[in-house]
Structure formats: C-alpha cells, structure tokens
Amino acid sequence: MPPPERASARLRPVDLARLSGVSTQQIRNYEEAGVLPPVPRTDSGYRVFGDAHRRALLTYRALSKGYGAVAATRIMRTVHEGDVPAALALVDAAHAALHTERVSLRVTSEALRTLAGEPPEDDVPGADLLIGEVAALLGVRTSTLRVWEAAGLLSPRRERATGYRHYTPDEVRDARFILALRRNHYLLDHIRPVLDDLRHEGGTDALRTAVTTRHTTLTTRTAAMLEGAGHLHTYLTPPAQPVPSADAGIRSRTPC
Numbered sequence: 651m652p653p654p655e656r657a658s659a660r661l662r663p664v665d666l667a668r669l670s671g672v673s674t675q676q677i678r679n680y681e682e683a684g685v686l687p688p689v690p691r692t693d694s695g696y697r698v699f700g701d702a703h704r705r706a707l708l709t710y711r712a713l714s715k716g717y718g719a720v721a722a723t724r725i726m727r728t729v730h731e732g733d734v735p736a737a738l739a740l741v742d743a744a745h746a747a748l749h750t751e752r753v754s755l756r757v758t759s760e761a762l763r764t765l766a767g768e769p770p771e772d773d774v775p776g777a778d779l780l781i782g783e784v785a786a787l788l789g790v791r792t793s794t795l796r797v798w799e800a801a802g803l804l805s806p807r808r809e810r811a812t813g814y815r816h817y818t819p820d821e822v823r824d825a826r827f828i829l830a831l832r833r834n835h836y837l838l839d840h841i842r843p844v845l846d847d848l849r850h851e852g853g854t855d856a857l858r859t860a861v862t863t864r865h866t867t868l869t870t871r872t873a874a875m876l877e878g879a880g881h882l883h884t885y886l887t888p889p890a891q892p893v894p895s896a897d898a899g900i901r902s903r904t905p906c
Contacts, residue, residue, distance in 0.1 A: 661699040670707055677707075684727030685710045705885055706730075712881035716874030717744050725882070734886060741879060748875070752868055754843055759861055761844045764834045765827060765854055778816040781806070787822070788829050798828055801838045803845060824848070 663674040670677075680686050681697075686706045690698045706726065713722035721744055728737035775787075785792045798804050799815075804825060806815035817825070824845055831841050851857040 661701075661704060663697060663699065666699055666703060666707055669704065670711055680707065680710070683723050684730050685723055686726075687730050709878075709881045709885040713878035716871055716876070716878045717741075722878070729882075729886070737882075741882070745875065748868065748871065755861060755864055755868065757840055758844050758847055758857070761831055761836065761841075762854060762858055762861065764836075765830055775819060775822060778807075778818055779822060781815045781817070784817045784822055784825060788825060790829060795825065798825065798838070801842070803828055803838065803842060820849075 663677045666677045667674045677686075681689050686699075686703050689703065692698060710722050710726050713725060717725065721740065725737050725740050728734075728740060779787070781792050781795055785795055795804065795815075799806065804817070804821055806817045806821060808815055827845065827848065828841055831844065836844075847857050847860070848854065851860050
C-alpha cells in the first residue's frame with residue numbers, strides 16, 4: 651500500500667478531473683478500477699479525496715504513457731490491494747516483453763542486411779511454379795521445400811485431383827528469402843517472424859522503413875516506462891518527515 655496520507659486540504663472530483671484533463675465520471679471510473687486508493691465518504695455520501703488520491707492519479711497517468719492504460723491499471727490496483735511485490739512483478743513483465751520485442755526487431759534488422767545482397771524482389775517468375783521448378787530455380791532439393799512448408803514458412807496451393815503443389819510468385823520470393831537466411835545460419839523459428847513482417851509490410855524496402863519507425867517507438871516507450879517507474883517508486887516511498895531542529899527542542903523545554 652502507498653504511505654499514509656498526511657493532513658491536507660480536501661479535493662473534489664472536479665479538482666482531480668482538472669488536474670488530469672479527464673471528466674469527473676472518469677475519476678469515478680478510476681476509483682472503481684482501483685487506480686485510486688479507497689475513497690472515504692462523508693455522512694451524506696460525498697467522496698473525500700486527498701493528496702494520496704492526487705499522487706495516485708499522477709502516478710497512473712505517468713505509468714500509462716509507457717506501460718499502457720491496461721497494464722497501468724493492473725499495477726495500481728495491485729498496489730492498492732496491498733500486494734506491492736505482485737505489482738512490481740507486473741512492472742518486470744512489461745520490461746521483459748519490451749526486451750523480447752527489441753530482440754525480435756534486432757533479428758529482423760540483421761536479416762534485412764543479409765537480404766540486401768539478394769536479387770531484386772520482382773526478379774521472380776510471373777506465373778505459378780511446381781515444386782520441382784522452384785527447387786531447380788533455388789538449387790535446393792524438393793525435400794527442403796517440404797521441410798519449410800511443414801515449418802509453416804511456405805503455404806503452396808495444392809491441386810485437389812493430383813496433390814501437386816503450386817507456388818505463387820510471392821511464395822517463390824519468400825522461398826528465396828528463406829534460403830538466403832538459412833545460408834546465414836538462421837533458425838527456422840527466427841525466420842518465421844521475419845517473413846511475417848515482410849508479408850505484412852509488402853517487401854524489404856517497406857520493412858526497412860517500418861523497422862526504423864519501430865526502433866524510434868521502442869526508444870520512446872523505454873524512456874516513458876522509466877519515467878513511469880520513477881513515479882511509482884516515489885508513490886510507494888513514505889514521505890520524509892520533518893526533523894525538529896536543536897533550537898526547537900531547546901525552546902520546547904523552556905518554561906513559559
């Protein structure tokens with residue numbers, strides 16, 4: 651739980667709403683979601699907010715910028731349920747997920763450098779090819795293409811009557827990418843997300859642009875998460891109590 655609140659002026663829902671730029675209804679939603687600590691009420695039922703609620707709101711807003719609203723809500727609710735270790739575990743999980751995303755992005759970046767020396771992407775046959783024709787074009791065995799298909803990297807169309815595999819120009823392009831990455835010792839599990847990105851972006855040039863944008867986004871998110879974690883640390887740290895000076899102590903013992 652956050653440190654106990656010191657005596658301070660009462661705050662109205664509208665005061666908190668103005669502070670965070672949201673509606674008073676959203677403040678009530680935050681209360682119900684556990685973003686704010688329990689809110690006492692007057693005998694007549696009015697909510698009594700104080701400095702602890704203000705600090706909780708500012709902490710949540712800071713966390714949301716880096717961790718997202720859903721994760722920030724879970725973190726604050728867990729804190730207010732009294733389980734700070736579990737709340738910190740949620741913070742750890744978010745950072746671990748960000749690290750995994752960064753590692754995946756690095757793999758994609760390295761793969762793009764590997765593919766930079768490959769023939770142009772439009773340098774593929776304009777019609778479907780059978781498996782033997784694709785194997786001859788790439789200089790691999792047909793069994794290799796079947797392994798890539800079994801791994802979910804390729805999905806050639808199968809003729810219903812004969813079972814023959816038909817590879818579209820896009821699949822031939824993907825097969826060539828796979829071969830280039832395999833020659834550079836990429837595991838099949840590492841190739842799959844690269845192919846997914848290539849297909850989603852529409853080619854290596856578009857993917858390079860997307861990778862650059864993602865790098866910038868990750869850096870921004872990391873900085874925002876650090877800022878949010880700092881706010882959370884401050885929220886969980888008991889405020890320093892004023893230390894009486896020596897003179898004050900002497901005066902307190904002086905008789906009137």
